[in-house]
Amino acid sequence: MGKIKSAICITLFTLLIAALCFVCAVSFSYGTDGVHTFNSILRLTAKDADLGAKYGSDGYLGGGYTVVYYPEGVISAKEYEENSASYTDESELQKYKDRYVAYADGAIYLDKDEVCGGGNEPAESYLADFDATYELLFDRYANLKKDGVRLEKRDKLTVSVFLPKELMQNELYAFTVHSYTGAVTVRYGTSTDSSAAETVLPARADKTIGDYVKKFSSRTAADGTAYVVIDFTDLGREVIAAKTADATSGTLFFMAGENSLIPLSVSSQIDQESLYISGTYTKESAEICATALNTALKGDGQDYLSLTLGDSHRSEALYGANALYGLFIAFGVCFLAMMIFFFVRYGALGFAHLYTYLIMTFIMILCVWSIPFLYLSTETLLAYLIVSVVFSACNALVFERARKEFALGKTMTSSVKTAYRQNFWHIFDLHIILAALSFIVYGIALTNLSAFAFVLGLGTVFSGLCVLGLNRFMWAIMMAFTRNKGRFCNFKREVVDDD
Amino acid sequence: MTKRPTKLLPVWIAVSAVILIAGIVLFALMGFNTSPEARNNKTVEVSYGVAVEITTGAEEKLQETCEAAFEANGLKPIHENLVVEIDSNSGSVTGDKKLVYTFSDSATGAALEAARAQIDAAKSEFPVTADIFVSVHGGEGSLFGESIWRGAIALAVGAIVVLVYIGVRFGIGAALTGLTVCVHDSLVALAFLAIARIPVYAFAPLLYAGVAAVVSLLLWLVQCIKMRENFKEPSFKSLSAEEAVAESGKTALAWILGVGGAIALAIAVCGGLATAGVRLFLLPALVPVAVAFYSSLLLGPALHVHVKAAFDKRKLKSKRYIGKAKAQETKD
Numbered sequence: 073m074g075k076i077k078s079a080i081c082i083t084l085f086t087l088l089i090a091a092l093c094f095v096c097a098v099s100f101s102y103g104t105d106g107v108h109t110f111n112s113i114l115r116l117t118a119k120d121a122d123l124g125a126k127y128g129s130d131g132y133l134g135g136g137y138t139v140v141y142y143p144e145g146v147i148s149a150k151e152y153e154e155n156s157a158s159y160t161d162e163s164e165l166q167k168y169k170d171r172y173v174a175y176a177d178g179a180i181y182l183d184k185d186e187v188c189g190g191g192n193e194p195a196e197s198y199l200a201d202f203d204a205t206y207e208l209l210f211d212r213y214a215n216l217k218k219d220g221v222r223l224e225k226r227d228k229l230t231v232s233v234f235l236p237k238e239l240m241q242n243e244l245y246a247f248t249v250h251s252y253t254g255a256v257t258v259r260y261g262t263s264t265d266s267s268a269a270e271t272v273l274p275a276r277a278d279k280t281i282g283d284y285v286k287k288f289s290s291r292t293a294a295d296g297t298a299y300v301v302i303d304f305t306d307l308g309r310e311v312i313a314a315k316t317a318d319a320t321s322g323t324l325f326f327m328a329g330e331n332s333l334i335p336l337s338v339s340s341q342i343d344q345e346s347l348y349i350s351g352t353y354t355k356e357s358a359e360i361c362a363t364a365l366n367t368a369l370k371g372d373g374q375d376y377l378s379l380t381l382g383d384s385h386r387s388e389a390l391y392g393a394n395a396l397y398g399l400f401i402a403f404g405v406c407f408l409a410m411m412i413f414f415f416v417r418y419g420a421l422g423f424a425h426l427y428t429y430l431i432m433t434f435i436m437i438l439c440v441w442s443i444p445f446l447y448l449s450t451e452t453l454l455a456y457l458i459v460s461v462v463f464s465a466c467n468a469l470v471f472e473r474a475r476k477e478f479a480l481g482k483t484m485t486s487s488v489k490t491a492y493r494q495n496f497w498h499i500f501d502l503h504i505i506l507a508a509l510s511f512i513v514y515g516i517a518l519t520n521l522s523a524f525a526f527v528l529g530l531g532t533v534f535s536g537l538c539v540l541g542l543n544r545f546m547w548a549i550m551m552a553f554t555r556n557k558g559r560f561c562n563f564k565r566e567v568v569d570d571d
Numbered sequence: 572m573t574k575r576p577t578k579l580l581p582v583w584i585a586v587s588a589v590i591l592i593a594g595i596v597l598f599a600l601m602g603f604n605t606s607p608e609a610r611n612n613k614t615v616e617v618s619y620g621v622a623v624e625i626t627t628g629a630e631e632k633l634q635e636t637c638e639a640a641f642e643a644n645g646l647k648p649i650h651e652n653l654v655v656e657i658d659s660n661s662g663s664v665t666g667d668k669k670l671v672y673t674f675s676d677s678a679t680g681a682a683l684e685a686a687r688a689q690i691d692a693a694k695s696e697f698p699v700t701a702d703i704f705v706s707v708h709g710g711e712g713s714l715f716g717e718s719i720w721r722g723a724i725a726l727a728v729g730a731i732v733v734l735v736y737i738g739v740r741f742g743i744g745a746a747l748t749g750l751t752v753c754v755h756d757s758l759v760a761l762a763f764l765a766i767a768r769i770p771v772y773a774f775a776p777l778l779y780a781g782v783a784a785v786v787s788l789l790l791w792l793v794q795c796i797k798m799r800e801n802f803k804e805p806s807f808k809s810l811s812a813e814e815a816v817a818e819s820g821k822t823a824l825a826w827i828l829g830v831g832g833a834i835a836l837a838i839a840v841c842g843g844l845a846t847a848g849v850r851l852f853l854l855p856a857l858v859p860v861a862v863a864f865y866s867s868l869l870l871g872p873a874l875h876v877h878v879k880a881a882f883d884k885r886k887l888k889s890k891r892y893i894g895k896a897k898a899q900e901t902k903d
Contacts, residue, residue, distance in 0.1 A: 122848065139659055150618065150704045177680055179708045214715045219774075224610070224712040232710060244662050385654035385669060386662075391848025402844035406837045450852045451778060457841065458785065461833045468829070498796045501740060505792060508736065509729040509785065516725035518718040521778055525725075528785070 078552035085427055085546070092434035099127075117441040120449035120520075121220035121236035123396045124389030133238055134396075135388040136220060139247045141209070141231040143202055143377035145186030147172070148230075151382075152181040176227035187229075194229065198377075202229055205253055205377045208367055209233070212250045215363045216240070219449070219519040230382070237386070239447060242357045247384070249364045253376035254329015256281045256368045260315050266325040266332040272315045273308060280372050284308030288365040290358035291348070298358040300334060300365075302326070302347040313343035328368045329378065333361055391450075399453055406457070410464055418471050419562030420554075424546035425467050432463065432538045436531055451524040459531030462506065466499045466539040471561070479566040484557035492544060503536035577817045580873040587759055587870065594762020603765055607851045608773040609649055610712030611676040613683055615641075617690060618656070620702030621666040629697055630668075636696075637670060640689040644682040648672040667702070683707045714773055722777040726757065726784050733788060741795040744882040748875040749791045752866045756787035759866075760859040769855050783859030786834060790827050790867035794875075797823035812880035820872045827867055835860045 099112045107129070115127040124134020142148065147155075152172060159165035172181040173192045182188055189195040194202075209231055213223050220236035233250075235243040258281075261269025273284045286303040293299070304312065316322065319338040326334040336349055353361070389395055410429075414422035436456060440446045470491045477487035510529030514522050554560040576583075617637055623629045641648060656667040674683065690705045697703060730753045738746030760783040761776055763769075771779070801807050801819040810818065835857055842853035 137657070137662075138654065149706050153704070176709060177684065177707060179706055210713055210715075214717060217718070221715070222712060224710040226710050227708050228711075244659060247659060381659045383669075384657050384659035386657050386664070387652050387654040387671075390650075390652065392846045395846040395849050398845040399841065399849055402841035405844060406840050409836070409840070450849050453841075454782070454838070454853065454856065457837050458782075458834060461830060461837060462789070464833065465826075465830045469826075501736075501796065502789070502792055505733050505736060505788060506785065509733045509788065512729035512732055513722075513725040513781065516728060517722040520774055521718070521722045521725065521781055524778060524781065 075552055078549040081545075081549045085431075089427065089430050089434070092438075093430070096434050096437045113437055113441045114448075117437070118238040118447040119389070119396065120239060120447050121234070122389060122391045122450060123399070123448055124393075125396050132388060135386065135390070136234055136236040137243050137247070137384065137386055138232060138234045139384045140226060140382040141233070141251055141379040142180075142382045143205060143229065143379055145183035145198075146175075146229050147181050147183075148382060149174075149178055149180060175229065179227040180230060182229070201375045201377050204371070204374050205379065206231055208253060208371055208374075208376055209250060209379075211367050212363055213246075215367075216246065216360070217518050219447075219523060231379075240356060241354060242360060245357055246360045247381060249333065249360055251379040251381055252328035252331040252333065252364060252368070253379055254327070254331070254368070255372055256285065256365055257327045258284075258312070259325040259327055259332075260322055260338075261325070262322050264323055264335065266323075266327060266335065267330070269323070269325055272324075273311060275311045279307075281369060282372055284311060285369060288362040288369065290353075290355070290362040292355045292358070296355075297350050298353040298355045299348040299350050300353065300358050300362050302349070304345060304347070309343065309345055313341060316340075316342045326365060328364060333365055396448070399450070403453070403457075406460070410460070414464075414467075417468075417562065419560060420550070421471065421547065421561040424543055424550050425464070427546050427550075428467075428538045428543040429460070429463065431542065432531075432534050435534055436527075439530060440527065446523065446526065449520065449523065451520045452527040455524045455527040456531055458528060459535050462502065462532065463535040463539060466495075466502065466535070467543055469498065470495050470539070470543075474561070475563045478558060478561075478563040481565060484551065484561070484563075487563075488544070488547060492540070496540065499536065499539055503532050503539075507532040507536070575813070575817050576869045577813055577820065577873045577876050579869075580877065583870040583873055587755060590759050590766065591762050594759070594765045598762070598765040601765070601768075603773075603776050604768040604770050605773045606675055607649070607770045607848075608712070609673050609675060610710075610714070610773060612649075612710045612712075613674045613676065613678050613680075614708045614710065615648075615672045615674070615683060615687060615690075616669055616706050616708060617672075618667060618669040618702075618704045618706075619697075620700060622698045622700040622702065624666075624668065626698055626701075629701070633697065633703070634670065636693045637672065637686075637690055640686040640693075641672065643689065644686045646674060646678055646682055646686055648674055680707075712773075718774075719777055722781070726777075726781055730754070730784055730788070737792070737795060741799055742882070744875065744878040745791075745795045745798070748871055748878050749788065749795070751874060752791055752871045753784050753787045755870065756783040756859065756862045756866050757781075759783075760862045763858050763862065764855060767858075769858065770851060771855050772852060775852060775855065779856060779859045782856055783862055786831065786860050786863035787866060790831055790863050791871055793826045793830060794820065794823050794867060794871060797826070798875075812883055813876045816872050816876045816879060820868070824868070827864070831860060831864045831867070835864075 096113045099110060099115050101109045109128050111127045115125060119125065119134035121134065121136040124132060126132050156165060156168060159168060171184060173184050173188060175182045182194060184190060187194050187198050206225060210223055213221055213233060218236060218239050220239065222234040224232050226232040233247065235246065237243065240246070257271050258273035259266055259269035260272045274281050284305055285308050286305055289301045291299045291301050316338050319341060322338040324336040324338050325332045334349055411422060411426060414425045440448065440452065446452065473495055474487040474491035477490045478484060482490065507529050510525045510532060513525035514529060517525060551557055551560055558564065617633065619633060623633060650673040652671045654669050654671060656665045656669065657663060658665060684707060687705045687707050694703045730750065734746045734750045737749050757780040760779055764771060764776060764779065798819045801822060802815060807815050807818065838853055838856050838860065842850050845853060
């Protein structure tokens, strides 16, 4: 390539890298008193619950939400104290205090009649119902399949749940819907009030809801519309068809206990095996709704405790406020070490590696930012760390081969050509194996292993393209300016002994 | 005279077997040391109203009071977090906050109760409207099993597919050794974590098994590339399987040390410079890298000597057979 063309290319690449660096990594405030903020892509990228960073004036990406579910008859110590303080009449206060008994070292208070059967310890039947309710919640939250979801029994009789903030869009909806523990029923009425509607399924006392409804599931159409799908049995279809035969402006309520989960407007007869209900659902909220109904359907006949949503809190990065910045600094140190190695060993050829690596890194940042299911986490950063090593090793492999060829007396062009030709299949094998392993693991695994694998796979693909394509191009355009190409790359000819 | 590592297969097998058996036993008895996760934990929660936040220095003072109370009672929180209360329907902030101090399950109830009482007694030093409330809780976390078994299947399927590719490109012998080494590394890494009781997050062991599989395949591939390159050379034709693998291993040594060392160094640097939470995740990741090092330099080549010898023998037999057949043909 000619010098002019090379100069143009280098200038363009430099400008591209500078622009990408600015967009990806630089944040600043501007305007009067810095009221406006320019947020870098890194700041705007979703973070998992363990990492987090501020963006804009008061925004925060990362961390998560915690709620505590209190089953019927159980209140927190704080609530107990606040209620006690509200009584002015001493006898009323005593009556209130007699009604409750402290439990789990005073962390919670139990209604003696409702929970303990009049005694001071929870009744066996209540404990069994609580265990069943915990299992129901476990199934519902496990079905979310999100990285960072945590569920724990707190104080033996409450349930604490943590959901990551950035990896979900409907956390609060999930908290609410998953607290609905009653049996599934279908009601039909002409008003929008579900409590006034008539129960149509189960239609007979000797039948269960499972005789009418096969399952609830969710689907997402190609255009992105999300549906909750209800599959009726033949009997269920018949009953619904009969009930809605003369419908003009009714509502069909799909209930979990006394809570309406799906209010479906009916203007004509419904006579279908499967009902696809859209509306304002997203893929995630449709899944949450279907899971809540399906788990309630499967647990039909089981006694579940009704749950109240208690203390709800939002927390920031679980690894600490500076965890992300600490990781960036660590990455910076590794990057510096890598560049020192390349500049010391290969001289100005290190620039070719630097340019290619920076472009690959910025492309990866843009991918993690723009691909909806990707996020910044220690796992994804570890994956990129491995990709960086593979990329550097492959570049070093090519450079070393070229060094050997050059030492034997070949021209630089011939050495580069031979180095790439001889190492092509090695680099190809390395990348194809890593990418295949990564994408297979991504396809099967869940949560953080899946995210790790996808970033590793994506990074491997970019690494392969950069090593075999971009890096060679960079080498060619950067070397065009120098007469002494060997010196440029820090390559030396082998000294031949005349003797 | 020192023996070549390729001749010491029984030693490497014994080392791996001891680690694996001890690891399985300890895992069955005690599981992994997931203390950083604090799945079974105790917490002291100090909630307070907006009055504390708007009073200059009150938040810091409350924090100091809590820390002093824990220190006085011999308690050391493994994690502390400041959370803000939200409305569970709208997600809007109510203004109240809560300091959550997490302790390991071994923290005694009496010490926690004493600390709680001490913090409670200090309430009078804060504004009347501070609304400070201190409570002690016990938690028992659950682990979602599906992600674990699906992760294990994913790694197994991925490794098999990749080794089929290695089989096609480098020969069935290399694939068999690679498969053994890959499975070995994943299991030994997990066993070592169980034996050494290295503190890990609950989700992390499977990820470390994944890292072990990836690094192991990477380093074994370097060996395979070098072996294929070297075995084509005429000087290697006359060598026995043991000598050929050992000689090839020498040429691959620099690359294995370079690639594995760079990964280990990068993880160590990141782990060393990162905050405590990240360090707990990154530093144990050195275990799978170290195991992959061990197997690619010692166990893998020693095992491959026998695999290569068996395949060479088969190849030779097949050659002899063809020779006889041809001879018969000529005779006929």
